[in-house]
Amino acid sequence: DVKVTQSSRYLVKRTGEKVFLECVQDMDHENMFWYRQDPGLGLRLIYFSYDVKMKEKGDIPEGYSVSREKKERFSLILESASTNQTSMYLCASTLRGSRNSPLHFGNGTRLTVT
Amino acid sequence: GQNIDQPTEMTATEGAIVQINCTYQTSGFNGLFWYQQHAGEAPTFLSYNVLDGLEEKGRFSSFLSRSKGYSYLLLKELQMKDSASYLCALLGEAAGNKLTFGGGTRVLVKP
Numbered sequence: 001d002v003k004v005t006q007s008s009r010y011l012v013k014r015t016g017e018k019v020f021l022e023c024v025q026d027m028d029h030e031n032m033f034w035y036r037q038d039p040g041l042g043l044r045l046i047y048f049s050y051d052v053k054m055k056e057k058g059d060i061p062e063g064y065s066v067s068r069e070k071k072e073r074f075s076l077i078l079e080s081a082s083t084n085q086t087s088m089y090l091c092a093s094t095l096r097g098s099r100n101s102p103l104h105f106g107n108g109t110r111l112t113v114t
Numbered sequence: 115g116q117n118i119d120q121p122t123e124m125t126a127t128e129g130a131i132v133q134i135n136c137t138y139q140t141s142g143f144n145g146l147f148w149y150q151q152h153a154g155e156a157p158t159f160l161s162y163n164v165l166d167g168l169e170e171k172g173r174f175s176s177f178l179s180r181s182k183g184y185s186y187l188l189l190k191e192l193q194m195k196d197s198a199s200y201l202c203a204l205l206g207e208a209a210g211n212k213l214t215f216g217g218g219t220r221v222l223v224k225p
Contacts (some may be wrong), residue, residue, distance in 0.1 A: 033212075042217035043157075043201065058212070090156060102147060102159035103213055 003027070006091050006106035013113050019078040021109050023091030030096035032074035033103065034058075034066065036087040043090065049074055050096055081113045116140040118216035120202050125222045130192050134219045136185045136202035147213060148176050148187045149201040157201055160187070189221070197223045 007022035025032065033048040035058075045058030047066040055066050063085060067075040074093075078085055088110050092103040117139045126132040136146070145164035149157035161169050163178035163185065175188040187200055202216040 035215075040217065043203075043215040045212065045214065048212060059214075102162065103149075103157075105156035105158075107156050 004091055004093055004104050004106040006089075006109050008109050009107065011109060011111045013078075013081050013111065015082060015113055017078075017081050017113075019081050019111065019113075021076040021078075021089055021091075021111070023074045023076070023093075023106055024072050025074075025093040025104070026072065027093070027104070028071065029093035029104075030071070031094045032068065033092045033094075034064075034074065034076045035090045035092065036060070037090055037108075038087050046076065081111075083113050085111065086113045087111060116143070116204055116206075116214045118202055118204060118214065120200075120216040120219045122217070123220045123222070125224060126189075126192055128192055128194060128223055128225050132189050132192060132221060134187045134189070134200050134202075134221065136187070136216055138183050138185075138202075138204060138216075140183075140204060142207050144205040144207055146176075146178055146185050147203045147205060148174075148185075149203065149215075151199045151201060151218070153198070160200075192223050194223050194225070197221060 004025045013019050031050045034046045035043045037043050044060050049055045049068040065077045088108050090108045091106040094103050095101040119137045148160040151157040161176040168177045173190045178185045199218040199220045201218045203213045206212040
């Protein structure tokens with residue numbers, strides 16, 4: 001079974017702090033994604049990566065950056081956390097080139113910025 | 115861009131059938147996914163349609179009509195554990211298998 005692991009289930013950070021959200025998958029998937037989920041807005045794509053050191057902006061990249069130094073790890077970085085970044089963050093991965101390969105999600109990190 | 119619409123909430127009775135509709139406007143897509151998400155948990159894959167028609171998986175079926183810009187998820191013989199949010203998502207055509215999600219439909223199953 002595919003396992004996508006997010007390092008923290010809950011995080012509380014202060015405004016202006018630099019925040020790292022880590023995600024690791026164990027199935028050698030090429031594609032990895034970061035989404036945030038907010039009530040009434042659904043899942044929105046922040047950034048994705050389809051190979052090591054490759055990154056693409058999603059629909060809401062502002063205020064975020066990412067790092068993909070190794071195939072299994074995809075990090076989301078909030079350079080200077082703000083209260084409007086309080087949200088549930090979900091990491092996902094999938095095989096490249098397989099059109100019906102579903103996304104496999106981690107359990108999420110609930111981030112609160114105070 | 116892509117615009118995906120689902121009803122916000124539905125209520126149904128245990129043992130009944132519920133149909134969750136998803137309509138979309140898009141310039142093109144490779145396929146349509148349905149995910150289930152229980153409160154506080156990650157979404158899990160339910161079904162995938164690439165061609166028009168019905169895909170059946172046990173108590174769950176999903177239908178796609180590309181010409182009508184429409185899909186539905188059908189849940190039969192509802193059980194209490196089916197109370198969850200159901201997410202419709204379109205798979206983009208560009209590299210990276212990018213999925214764009216609708217807002218989700220919360221289904222409440224009552225005894």
